[in-house]
Every structure is written in C-alpha cells, then in structure tokens.
Amino acid sequence: MAQRIDVKDLNIYYGSFLAVADVTMNIPARSVTAFIGPSGCGKSTFLRTLNRMHEVIPGARVEGSVSVEGVSLYSSDVDPVAVRRQIGMVFQRPNPFPTMSIAENVLAGVRLNNRRMSRSDAADLVEESLTGANLWNEVKDRLDKPGSSLSGGQQQRLCIARAIAVRPQILLMDEPCSALDPISTLAIEDLIQDLKDEYTIVIVTHNMQQAARVSEQTAFFNIEGTGKPGRLIEMDDTRVMFSSPSRKETEDYISGRFG
Amino acid sequence: MTTTPTRSPQGAEGLRRSRRSGVGSGLFAGLSVGSGALILVVLAAVAAFLLIQAWPALTSAPATLHESIAWFPDKTSLVSFVGPLVFGTLLAAAIALVIATPIAVGIALFISHYAPRRFAAGLGYLIDLLAAIPSVVYGLWGVRVLVGQNGIGQPIQQVLHDVLGFIPLFAGTPARPARSLFIAGMVLAVMILPIITAVAREVFLQTPRLHEEASLALGATRWEMIRMAVLPFGRSGVVSAAMLGLGRALGETMAVLMILSPGFTYSWHILEAGKQQTIAANIAAQFPEANPLGVNTLIATGLALFVITLAVNMLARWIVSRRAEFSGAN
Numbered sequence: 307m308a309q310r311i312d313v314k315d316l317n318i319y320y321g322s323f324l325a326v327a328d329v330t331m332n333i334p335a336r337s338v339t340a341f342i343g344p345s346g347c348g349k350s351t352f353l354r355t356l357n358r359m360h361e362v363i364p365g366a367r368v369e370g371s372v373s374v375e376g377v378s379l380y381s382s383d384v385d386p387v388a389v390r391r392q393i394g395m396v397f398q399r400p401n402p403f404p405t406m407s408i409a410e411n412v413l414a415g416v417r418l419n420n421r422r423m424s425r426s427d428a429a430d431l432v433e434e435s436l437t438g439a440n441l442w443n444e445v446k447d448r449l450d451k452p453g454s455s456l457s458g459g460q461q462q463r464l465c466i467a468r469a470i471a472v473r474p475q476i477l478l479m480d481e482p483c484s485a486l487d488p489i490s491t492l493a494i495e496d497l498i499q500d501l502k503d504e505y506t507i508v509i510v511t512h513n514m515q516q517a518a519r520v521s522e523q524t525a526f527f528n529i530e531g532t533g534k535p536g537r538l539i540e541m542d543d544t545r546v547m548f549s550s551p552s553r554k555e556t557e558d559y560i561s562g563r564f565g
Numbered sequence: 566m567t568t569t570p571t572r573s574p575q576g577a578e579g580l581r582r583s584r585r586s587g588v589g590s591g592l593f594a595g596l597s598v599g600s601g602a603l604i605l606v607v608l609a610a611v612a613a614f615l616l617i618q619a620w621p622a623l624t625s626a627p628a629t630l631h632e633s634i635a636w637f638p639d640k641t642s643l644v645s646f647v648g649p650l651v652f653g654t655l656l657a658a659a660i661a662l663v664i665a666t667p668i669a670v671g672i673a674l675f676i677s678h679y680a681p682r683r684f685a686a687g688l689g690y691l692i693d694l695l696a697a698i699p700s701v702v703y704g705l706w707g708v709r710v711l712v713g714q715n716g717i718g719q720p721i722q723q724v725l726h727d728v729l730g731f732i733p734l735f736a737g738t739p740a741r742p743a744r745s746l747f748i749a750g751m752v753l754a755v756m757i758l759p760i761i762t763a764v765a766r767e768v769f770l771q772t773p774r775l776h777e778e779a780s781l782a783l784g785a786t787r788w789e790m791i792r793m794a795v796l797p798f799g800r801s802g803v804v805s806a807a808m809l810g811l812g813r814a815l816g817e818t819m820a821v822l823m824i825l826s827p828g829f830t831y832s833w834h835i836l837e838a839g840k841q842q843t844i845a846a847n848i849a850a851q852f853p854e855a856n857p858l859g860v861n862t863l864i865a866t867g868l869a870l871f872v873i874t875l876a877v878n879m880l881a882r883w884i885v886s887r888r889a890e891f892s893g894a895n
Contacts, residue, residue: 391784405797415783
C-alpha cells in the first residue's frame with residue numbers, strides 16, 4: 307500500500323520567481339520523513355509539489371521530476387486529480403467542511419470516487435477511519451453534528467480521518483500540529499506512529515523536538531536570504547541529523563545558533 | 566514645543582478615561598445608533614403612511630367602492646380585488662427568480678472560479694452595468710424584441726407550450742402578441758440578474774481557501790470542489806442574493822406595465838394574455854385616472870405589496886437560519 311517517492315533535480319517556481327531550487331531526495335515507504343527549516347525556506351512549497359497541490363496557486367510550476375514507485379507525477383498523461391486521490395494531505399490549520407457533519411466529513415473524499423455506497427458500508431468506513439485517527443471514542447455519539455463543533459485538535463484528527471478514509475498510499479502533513487495545544491499535539495504524534503505501518507508519511511514541522519520524536523528521516527531546508535531560493539541542505543536518518551549532522555548549517559539550526 | 570509622547574506623571578492616573586477620546590467615540594456611537602434608528606423610523610413611517618392612506622378603502626363597503634371607482638370590478642370586495650393582484654405579483658416574481666437565479670449563480674461561479682482573472686473583472690463590470698439600465702428601457706426592449714411582430718417571445722412560448730403543455734403552467738393558448746406573464750417574467754429576470762450575480766460573486770469569492778484546498782487535496786475536480794466547498798459556503802449568501810432580486814421583481818413596475826396585457830384572475834396559465842396583473846403595474850396604470858377613494862384603494866394594494874415583501878424576506882431569513890449551525894459562521 308505505502309509507496310516511496312523519488313525526487314530528482316526539482317525546481318519550483320512562482321511565475322518567474324524560483325522558490326525552491328534543485329532538490330533531490332528519496333523518501334522510503336512505510337516511514338515518517340520530517341522536513342525542518344526556518345520559515346520561508348520552501349519546505350511547505352516543496353511538500354505541496356508531492357501531490358501537485360502547488361498548481362492550485364496561479365503561476366506555480368515545477369521543473370524536474372517527482373516519481374512515486376517509478377511513475378512520474380508530472381508526465382503529461384497523469385491527471386493531477388488522480389494524484390491527489392492517491393496522496394492525501396493534512397493542512398496546517400484544521401479544515402473540516404463546516405457545512406458537513408462529522409460523518410459526512412469523513413466520507414467526503416470517498417463520495418467523490420464512489421457515489422453509490424450502502425449505508426452500512428459507509429457506517430463501517432466512518433468507524434474505521436475515525437478509529438484510525440484516534441477520534442472514534444470521542445465523537446461516536448455525535449456523528450451527525452457539524453465538524454466545526456469539535457475542538458481544534460479533534461478537528462485536525464477529523465481531517466486525518468478524512469484523508470485516510472480514501473486509503474491513500476502517501477500522507478502529506480503540512481505543520482499539522484502548529485495550531486494545536488500540547489495534548490492534541492501528543493495525540494497527533496501518537497497517531498503518526500500508528501499510521502506509519504501502513505502509509506508513507508511526510509511531515510513538515512517547525513518543531514525540532516517533534517521531528518526528533520516522530521520521524522525516521524529528517525531533511526533540513528534552508529534559505530540564504532530574501533529573494534533567494536530555498537534549498538535542501540541535507541537529509542539523513544533523524545538520529546544522525548540530530549546528533550552529528552554533516553553540514554554546519556544544520557548543526558547551527560538544530561542547536562539554536564541559527565541566524 | 567517638544568513632541569515627545571506625554572506620560573501621565575501619576576502612573577495609574579493614565580488609566581482614567583480621557584475627555585478627548587470620549588467625545589470622539591461618543592459622537593461615532595451616536596451617529597451609528599442614529600443611522601440604525603433612522604431605518605426603523607423610515608420603515609415605521611412607510612407602514613403608517615400606507616395604513617392611514619388605505620384606511621378609507623379598507624373601511625368602505627364593496628358597493629361604495631364599486632359606485633365611486635370607475636374601474637373597480639362589479640360584486641367584489643376589496644379583498645377579492647387585491648387577491649388576484651397579489652397572486653399575479655408573486656407569480657411574476659417567481660418566474661423571474663426561477664429563470665434568473667441559476668443563470669446568476671452560473672455567471673457568478675464563472676467569474677469567481679473559472680474565468681481568467683483579467684477577463685473576470687471585465688465581465689463582472691459588464692454585469693454590473695446591466696443594473697444601470699433604466700427599467701423603462703428594459704420595457705422597450707421587451708416590447709420590441711420579445712412581444713412585437715416577429716418578436717422572439719412567440720416562438721419561445723410556442724415551444725414551451727408544445728413540449729411542456731401537459732404541465733398546467735404551460736397549458737392554455739400562447740398569447741399573440743406575446744403579452745403574457747411569462748414574457749414579463751423573462752424581462753424581470755434580466756433586470757434582477759445583476760444584483761443576484763453581484764452578491765453571489767462576492768460570496769463565492771469569500772470561500773475560505775482552506776476549504777477549497779481541503780476538497781482539492783481529496784482529489785476533487787474543480788466542479789466537485791465547487792460543490793463541496795464553494796456552494797455550501799455560499800448557500801445562505803445566494804438565498805440573500807435571490808431575496809434582493811425578488812424584492813426588485815416584486816416591486817418592478819414599468820417593464821411589466823409595458824409588456825403585460827392585464828387581467829384579474831387566479832390563472833396559472835402564464836403563457837396566456839389578459840389573465841394576471843401585478844400590484845405595482847396596476848397602481849401605475851390606474852393612478853392617473855383615480856379619484857380620491859380610488860387612490861385609497863390603490864394604496865391598499867400597495868400595503869399588500871409591502872406586507873408581501875416583508876413576509877418573503879422573513880421567510881428567507883428563516884430558511885437560512887434553519888441550518889445556521891452548519892453555515893461555517895461558528
């Protein structure tokens with residue numbers, strides 16, 4: 307189910323502005339890979355190219371290749387809509403659909419693919435996904451209430467349930483805990499540990515302790531200055547990155563001597 | 566004079582209300598409360614005017630009305646005179662709304678989510694210009710293009726009658742020339758299109774980026790994204806937009822007066838001529854020739870229009886509020 311991602315010589319542009327330059331990395335399947343780096347270094351932008359979500363912004367484009375299990379995401383016969391169905395995404399701020407109930411939110415993605423679904427299948431999927439997102443026990447008695455009635459941490463787990471309900475192969479998380487309190491953050495981190503057996507997970511985080519806690523690989527992005535493109539400085543096993551990084555920039559950033 | 570910021574020497578004394586800022590915010594509060602109250606006063610004044618002026622007609626016996634007003638139909642009470650007019654007004658407005666709302670929502674979606682940005686701005690501007698055309702010009706257009714000889718209204722009516730004639734609405738002989746309520750409703754639809762489009766467009770543009778991206782990230786196509794994120798978010802806004810349009814359609818006078826061949830029945834046959842009339846057009850038609858009691862009677866019909874408009878607006882608010890919990894406002 308889980309798949310690996312290979313990125314080669316990727317340049318990301320907004321119009322004529324080069325935002326991220328020359329990224330090459332391999333993300334193994336069934337593991338958690340964390341992207342760290344200062345604000346504006348392009349890690350979220352890069353993450354969004356992994357499921358072609360950056361194209362949503364007018365003028366954004368890429369050069370280079372991103373392939374999932376050898377299939378290039380940017381070849382002309384690939385449908386970006388199909389890519390996004392295979393590669394789920396969780397955003398920085400929880401974004402359940404306010405007009406839908408909790409159960410409808412979970413099913414939102416599934417309904418796009420498969421409109422005819424028996425009532426009991428739908429109920430099973432809702433339970434399975436919410437259980438998978440560690441939310442079932444908290445919401446099982448109010449599945450028909452609006453998603454926006456939940457707390458921030460619960461909403462974020464609802465978004466994770468919505469993303470895993472379509473059974474994607476890869477799950478991208480863009481600073482999923484940055485709007486959450488420590489207890490909700492812990493719940494999400496536990497969840498990430500559970501999910502990595504089944505999914506390839508890529509997580510962008512500002513929180514280095516979080517990267518150290520949840521990930522197996524860490525990639526460090528940096529930017530030289532305003533107007534310059536962000537670059538991948540190095541990528542290695544998380545333990546190595548946090549104990550003996552090979553580049554000085556990484557060490558400076560990790561030890562807080564950045565800037 | 567130095568320009569260094571003044572510091573209160575007494576420390577906590579600086580926390581007391583300063584006189585200057587008190588005057589400014591007091592003035593502003595007074596102005597905004599005053600404007601709010603003015604709306605209520607105007608509304609009450611209009612209601613009072615209508616009631617007082619309509620009173621003689623409301624209290625007269627049907628026989629008196631008939632005797633002193635030349636155009637007042639035989640053997641009718643005021644209520645049975647106003648009834649068909651209310652019916653015609655609502656029917657005309659409903660036709661306009663049914664035609665205009667889907668088109669307006671389509672245009673608004675095109676401008677907000679499909680068209681290239683530069684093109685969208687120009688198109689939006691053009692739509693707004695439609696609102697600037699005087700209603701008498703719409704009336705002329707309707708009379709010449711839809712109703713007149715070789716007007717396109719007749720073939721449209723004929724096709725509707727042939728295809729959908731089994732529905733009572735489209736039964737009955739299509740009018741020739743096409744001075745029917747349906748054609749009047751079509752012109753009203755064009756007239757209310759800009760206001761509905763403008764409001765719907767603004768609402769659609771305010772769809773949170775977060776929700777649009779949520780649906781796109783689930784693998785929604787653009788249309789699916791619109792259905793999942795944009796339309797649910799804009800739902801109450803579209804209802805409000807339609808109500809603004811309905812308000813205009815209910816009160817629109819000139820275009821209906823110029824196009825419709827009037828009649829005073831409760832007929833659902835919208836393709837026929839001489840069956841219905843709207844309140845506003847009827848007032849405009851009869852007012853020049855009306856004697857004092859006639860004017861009172863017309864004002865009584867105006868009172869009915871006022872009440873209808875209020876009722877329609879309240880109904881719309883109720884519809885919107887029923888699902889407020891899911892509106893995304895919380």
